[in-house]
Amino acid sequence: MALTGLVLVGFILGHLSGNLLFFKGPEVLNAYAQWLHENAALIWTARITLIVSVIAHIIAGISLTLENRAARAGGPAVEQTRRASWGSLTMPYTGLVVLGFIVFHLLHYTFQSVALGGQTFPLASNPAFTDVHAMLVAGFSHSGVSAFYIISLALLSLHLSHGVSSTFQTLGLRNERWRGRLDVLAVAFGWIVFLGFSAIPASVLAGCIK
């Protein structure tokens, strides 16, 4: 879980930094998208790594959850929790929602096959490429779609708030002195991811960017 999670965390960071170019205007964002697509080797390496990591993360997550359920044998009749964080207790559920979100997100913007009303967004300067900026603005203009994005991102952030600190523990790189600091770091990372990503649908919805 930790190793694949680490890859996915890296991807999220990259994705986020790319996304934030949205606020620098259509030219910058589209140039970035175009650069990505011109480097086929780079993008396919990344894609394959991601696909493998996601599949491994999902398989590991499912088997972990099933094994752990069985090992618990139902648990006590009265259940009490002293310390486990909400994020840690909900990992399988937030993970599932995030999985659904990823599928939707790929269909939405990568394959452009849902929730865009069949529209296409050819780039004016080079119609072989997509005008990503326009597509995002169009996509996030649906309030339902934006709300789904924002809620899913919140759950992703909750997932990360446990996952990031937990990764250090699993790799044996945490102790009582560092645990508190790493927990804060993980929560901060969760917030950055949430605020950074959801700024795009939020700003489109709010009408700040058209």
Next chain:
Amino acid sequence: MVKDNHSHSAEHVLNLRLRVWRQRRGQPGAFEEHALQGVSTSASFLEMMDMLNEKLVRDGKEPFAFDHDCREGICGMCSMTINGMPHGPLPGVTTCQLHMRNFRDGETITVEPWRARAFPVLRDLMVDRSGFDKVIQSGGFISIRAGSAPEANATPVPKDVSDAAMDAAECIGCGACVASCKNGSAMLFVGAKVTHLNLLPQGQPERDRRVLAMVRTMDDAGFGNCTNQGECQAHCPKGITLDVISHLNRDYLGARVKAFFSSTGKVRRGGD
């Protein structure tokens, strides 16, 4: 009766409702409800259970079976989940050291056994923790024959290393970590033993073998996997921390990597 005019802990008497788990080996179990009057607040939780059992025996009924022995918090035998908390509501103590002054008059107390697949119920509140013994048998030791030990002071051990080993070695093997874990994982127990032995210079020769063997046995015994929630630490009566799990993970990864790249030995001529 006890009379005291200056004690900090004036004694009271409690009347309680008890919901206690009743189960025979291999059969389903259920809660039984009993009222118990006149429990002194200076009695321990197990003494309260003794009172209940004495009452049952005098009525010709079978008492509740529960594990207990030293009653001073060190043997690790007592094992009850009290109101959903292994060893009860007071952090840092075993059930035998939990005293009734931590409960309210009129309270309903739910008492059930450790719940985990690796700890099957033998009777009522009694479970089988032999999985822990199997883990130790697979590697929780330093191989040393009686009589072949070198002079004790021949190997100095830095005080901080020795203290850290002792912190881990204080584990009493009660199983509260498994019972409190939402995944039924034994990582705190295994981590404590691995940390204790792997920190010391005496433990180095078997360091990698030990961690690999103990983790394999732990998995085979039906314990769950760690998801780093920390319930074990919060319920450990001896204050063992997640550090030992981190240490276990580190040693395990290191041993796996080393095993992967280790030499496979000489090429043999002819058949093996």
Next chain:
Amino acid sequence: MNLDSKIASGPLSTKWDAHKAKLRLVNPANRRKYHIIVVGSGLAGAAAASSLGEQGYDVSCFCYQDSPRRAHSIAAQGGINAAKNYQNDGDSVRRLFQDTIKGGDYRAREANVYRLAQLSTAIIDQCVAQGVPFAREYGGLLANRSFGGAQVSRTFYARGQTGQQLLLGAYSSLSRQIGAGTVKMYPRHEMLDLVLVGGHAKGIVTRNLVTGEVRTWSADCVVLCTGGYGNVFYLSTNAQGCNVSATYRSYRRGALFANPCYTQIHPTCIPVHGDDQSKLTLMSESLRNDGRVWVPKNTADSGKDPAQVAETDRDYFLERKYPSYGNLAPRDIASRAAKEACDEGRGVGPEVGGRRLGVYLDFSASIQRLGESVVRERYGNLFDMYENITGENAYRRPMRIYPAVHYTMGGLWVDYNLQSNIPGLFVGGEANFSDHGANRLGASALMQGLADGYFVLPYTVADYLAGVGLSGRPSVEGVEYRDVLAQVNDRVNRLLKNQGKQTARSYHKQLGKIIWDECGMARTRAGLTKAISDIRGLREDFWKNISVPGTGLDVTPELERAGRVADFLEFGELMCRDALIREESCGGHFRTEYQVDGEAKRDDARFAHVAAWQWAGETAEPIRHEEALVYEEAQLSTRSYK
């Protein structure tokens, strides 16, 4: 009966080596053909089972707990003595020997005690090599502290949990052998009887405490390491399950029981709080290093808050009576002094049953001198434990302590080989009588258990096996096994079928009160005589009115308890009988009639011997044998700690 201790001739310091050189050996290839039963998995049992397994014998080890790691050796707090002289303060094997034999009030066998002192150093080496995390100094070398009854610092310790760490060390060795298949472990099995074939111990009967199955086991020899009988007092520092059954049942099969009246009362326990109490908790003797024991000088002050008793109105009675040892006076002496203070009405704490039974152990001077943090580092876990139990903070107000039964020096009679008078029956640790005489010094129980298990039994058991040869093990189908099995089943069924109304615990409590009152810290002829007849009455009542719910075919805790209490009800009488006949005061045995100026008065002319009792049948009185204690090198002197 001739009690031959089999001690080699020659100077004390060479006896063990000379003896070892004569012990016979078993060929490594033949060892797996011998089956050895070890009962008990404490320090002595686990060490013996693992050492014998390591050597290649086929070992079966039994314990009543759910795991061998739970044996009550685990509860020893303070430390383990060894004559390493790491402190350069004048310690030596001879000094440890002298302290131990003097501490035992010259009622221990000289050669055994010397051997114990000799072996002490190898124990520390062995434990350190096993990974026992003893306390260390900043330089990385082992640390020591001082303990009662000694003027050198020779006690090795692991915080306040030395017994735990040593037991876990022995348990890890045992676990290694279980994993390797040389030792088969049978937890949750209780030994209910011993089987003799042709006069030799060749097996046991056990009850599986989970399934209720009662069955026999045959072996080439039997090693009992089943601990002491302190629970005859009902309230003691022993674990709930500690019992006399294994040794008492062996006594009924012909093994001699030596010095049952020698029991140790530990001075620093948390006082009794009330009627439902099941157990007394010990506070380590090491506390006496930094705590000062006192009671008010005037009975009028005994109910007062300790802070309101002026310094001049406090009686630091141990410092007053024993200026050179002060608060570190040996256990029996410190206990008796506390009892006397309370009997004078100067006891402190809440009244229980109309009396205040407690004295203060005050750390305020140490906290002032060393600071609270140092005291917390040394004793933090004990102070926490005290607060848990009493609800009082010992950093703010003095601890209250009172003596409680802690250890029993008596046990099955054994020779120098730790073999009882029954050939093939070996007894190690607290279960035997051999090394502590009439009083045990602090930190020497752990030493004895490990010495017996690691360094004595592996030699002497081999000698016996080599002597009987390979044809020695009878079939478990033999008539001797079936007879004993039938007797055990009869007794179990008798308990289960009895239509009484009383619980085993209620009888245990009544027995404990009789023993504590009449055979506790101070004993009298009249009291002991009365106790014997009271115990007989109680025993009759037990067999009429005991109630044991359950079928016995499952986990039946009341059956286990009733069986143990039934044995205590017989054993208690033997103990009082031994105390009655020993008309002297020595160590833990204090007969009020025999004292000078409040101190014990030994009678070496009449009682410098071991009393070993032989079972003579249900109705006959047991027969008392004597083994004279011959001191070749130790000088018998009046024990003085003044």
